[in-house]
Amino acid sequence: MPEGNRCGVLLVNTGTPTEPTPRAVRRYLARFLSDPRIAPMNRLGWWFVLHLFILPKRARASAEKYRAIWTAEGSPFDVAHRKIESGLQRTFDDEGLNVMVRCAMSYGEPTVLDGVRALKDAGCERLVVLPLYPQSAHSTTGAVSDGVERALRKARWNVPCDFVDNYHDDPTYIRAIAASIEHAGFQLDADDKVLFSFHSIPLADIEAGDTYELQTGASSLAVAGELGIDRNRWTIGYQCRFDKGREWLSPFTRDVLARWAEAGVGRVFFVCPNFAVDCLETLYDIEHELKPHYFDCLRKAGRTPDARSFLYVPCLDRSRAHLKVLADVLHPYLKEVRHG
Known part of the structure; x- marks a missing residue:
């Protein structure tokens, strides 16, 4: 590629409603749940089920959850992506790279x-x-690939395109996740344990060739190695099942927490390595559902929980560490775009 030609970098994530209202949430969920990669069912039958039964109920319930995490600046998910976009743009400008960075959403704005x-x-x-999914999956990274192909056709833009499928074992990413756990207070010489919680996917996707499970395992093993902890100090769980009509990748995070509460482990450091940015599944579900679930299990086991029993490790989000991860992942694709 000739020196000086501008390269576009498109960072893509799932999205969020434009506001925490049932109407906006319904619009967002309709787009999300209409994707055949998310709900691979009979299209006509699913449309009626979705619009007549699921959306009316789920939109109201989800709107209440979104209101609980909304900020004065708007959706924390959108705010983080704006910061990532501008921060990564500054990084590339400072490096003399002729690059333009934009964030986009598969189902949002x-x-x-x-x-x-x-x-x-x-x-x-x-x-x-x-795609801002360190571990690729048919339902996430695959959806981004579908969306980009459609967008390029609609924009009538026949442009050379590199697609970064995943960065689950990128050394900078692994070090950043390990550092975030240490920053949250994890101690090597204590009885602290790490629960790596990932978004679950249907087992049918794995049987169809999805390598997501292998990547989640490889990421967890690499982070544990970076922390210097033995296998008995960490485990993997999967959260956020979409429905109960299909079999989903397990063990489920709730079950792991119940087992740990019964066993009487030390402090639990809860980290979500496949969420690049904190979202409803981390900001709400962990604080309002999974943490209380763990505390209830502790009480049933005759133990008294305290504020340090369960420690959530925030996503890399808008941090400088995250910008470095993204820049390092992208650098191999940007070798020939320095300003002339």
């Missing part, structure tokens, strides 16, 4: 098509797409 059009209009002559 700005859309993938918005991002593609912005990069095309800016004169980018090459595109690098980085």
Whole structure:
């Protein structure tokens, strides 16, 4: 590629409603739950079930959850992505790279098509797409690939495109996750344990060739190695099942917490390595559902929980460590785009 040509970098994540109201949440969920990668069922039958039964109830319940985590700046998910976009842009500008960075959402705003059009209009002559899922899955990274292909067709942009499938074993990412656990107070010489909790996926996807389970295991093992802890100090759980009509990858996080409460382990450091940015599943579900569940299990086991019994390790989010991770993952694709 000739020196000086601009490259567009598109960071894509799942998305969030535009506001914490039933109407906005319903609009967002309708887009999310209509994706065949999320709900691979009979399309016509699913449409009626979704719009007549699921959305009316789920939109109201989810809106209450979103209101609990909303901030004066708006959705914490959107705020973080704006900070990541501007921070990564500054990083590449300081490095003399002729790169334009845009964030987009598979089901929220700005859309993938918005991002593609912005990069095309800016004169980018090459595109690098980085889904913000360290571990790839058919239902996440695959959905991004589908969306980018549709957006490029609609934008009528025939551009060379590199797609970063995953970065589950990237050394900078592994070090950053380990450092975040240490920063949260994890002590090597104590009885502290680490629960790596990942989003679950249907077992049918794994049987169809999805390597997500292998990647979650490899990431966890690498982070544990970076921390210097033995296998009996950490385990893996899976959360956020979409429905109960299919079999999902387990062990489930709730079951792991119940087992640990019964066994009487030390402090639990709860980390979600496949969430690049804190979202409803971390900001609400962990604080309001999984943590109380663990405390209830402790009490049933005759133990008294305290504030240090369960410690959530925030996602890398908008931190400088996260910007370094993303920059290092992208650098191999940006070798020929220095300003002339």
